[in-house]
Amino acid sequence: MSVLPNSLLQALHAVLGDAGLIRDAERMHSYLSDWRNAYKGQAALVLRPASTEEVAAAVRLCSEAGVALVPQGGNTGLCGGSIPDESGAQVVLSLTRMTRIRDVDVGNETITVEAGVVLQRLQEAAAEVGRLFPLSLGAEGSCTVGGNLATNAGGTAVLRYGNMRDLALGLEVVLPNGRIWNGLRGLRKDNTGYDLKQLFIGAEGTLGIITAAVLKLFPAVRSLTTAWVALPSPQAAVELLGQMRSLCGDRLTGFELMSRQSLEFVLRHVAGCNDLFAEVHSWYVLIELSDTLFDAPLNDMLERGLAEAFEQGTVLDAVVASSQSQVAALWALREGISEAQNHEGPSLKHDISVPVSSIAAFVAEADKRLQQAFPGVRIVAYGHVGDGNLHYNISKPLGAEDAGFKAQAQAIMHVIFDVTASFAGSISAEHGLGQSKRDAARHYKDPLELELMRSIKQTLDPAGLMNPGKLL
Structure with a gap:
């Protein structure tokens, strides 16, 4: 049974309606544990606002009542950052109904999306206008933009494009008192004081709730090549990385290292995955090159780099994908590790x-x-x-x-x-x-650093109601 006063429940219902409140224990269950069942909590209520105005109204009501909020996106995190505590007094605020793509500005190479947009849908929206949104994660089919920003997600393409902190130009944020900061500016230059958006990126919902963002788009990838490479050691991987960077520059968009133990788990537990070499090796890297040009000579560059490394003993064996299905098969070896380890x-x-x-x-x-x-x-x-x-x-x-x-x-x-x-x-x-x-x-x-972080938290959230018990 909810511990919230009836007056607050009635006020929240008036703002959010039936679709915006979940009070039934069975329906709340999926919001109260992470996908690995590593973290579990209880909540008095789950709120599901459908607009920034509804988020602001809900936050304001909870603030006035002294009720703590736990912002939540796709709930795909690994550190328990979006799970309430076990008191049953906190309220989960899910952004998953906020799924609008508000604007695509091809001329400015930006896209403005709400926090509940699933990363894969964002990628698809960019592709529909011939552009690329480069963030790529194993959970991209279920993680959301708000969560990606709140944790400053990185993924497999940081080498070329940076993490979410590098991909965001502007934010819209509901502050702990319910006020809305509209920082949705698609500017690459704005030297008018503190870069406030950076406070909220990576803050894990402890300073406010990100409700929308202006994000960078990039030219679409038109040429791609991928290789699976066997190495004797991590040091060989570092040396090969330097060689490939010198040879390929920004065309090097992925360079993923895996131990033999990682690969063995995948081969054991992920259907359709096969060992590509007859000999067992200690370490492997997956290399990806990409270009905006059609028919860019990426295979030639990759094979040249691998040949030089092979002569130096840095590379022991390699296979280059010759089709899109083979590319997918190589990435499955890398992306299957987390799931395989759970078994x-x-x-x-x-x-x-x-x-x-x-x-x-x-x-x-x-x-x-x-x-x-x-x-x-x-x-x-x-x-x-x-x-x-x-x-x-x-x-x-x-x-x-x-x-x-x-x-x-x-x-x-x-x-x-x-x-x-x-x-x-x-x-x-x-x-x-x-x-x-x-x-x-x-x-x-x-x-x-911790003292400065606490000072910022105290300034923006003096009552400590935003995702308490997380980060600080």
């Missing part, structure tokens, strides 16, 4: 970044310390080498009990984060802090 029991997800030049040293040191402290753990290391981001995930040893492995989660995390810190890295490259890394951030972030 191996509990997995501990870590999303770190270090300087690209330190990736090999990080892997060697983290592997060594983990195996010393937790013999037999299976390390699933993969990620976006071009921007220094590794998903350094841990699965339990074969035959180990789930409960015993989970009990070691904090100790394992601190080993990984200690190594990350020793290389001046970040404990969260693209997933955010949410609730899973909130406490760790107190230890690994500079105290002055």
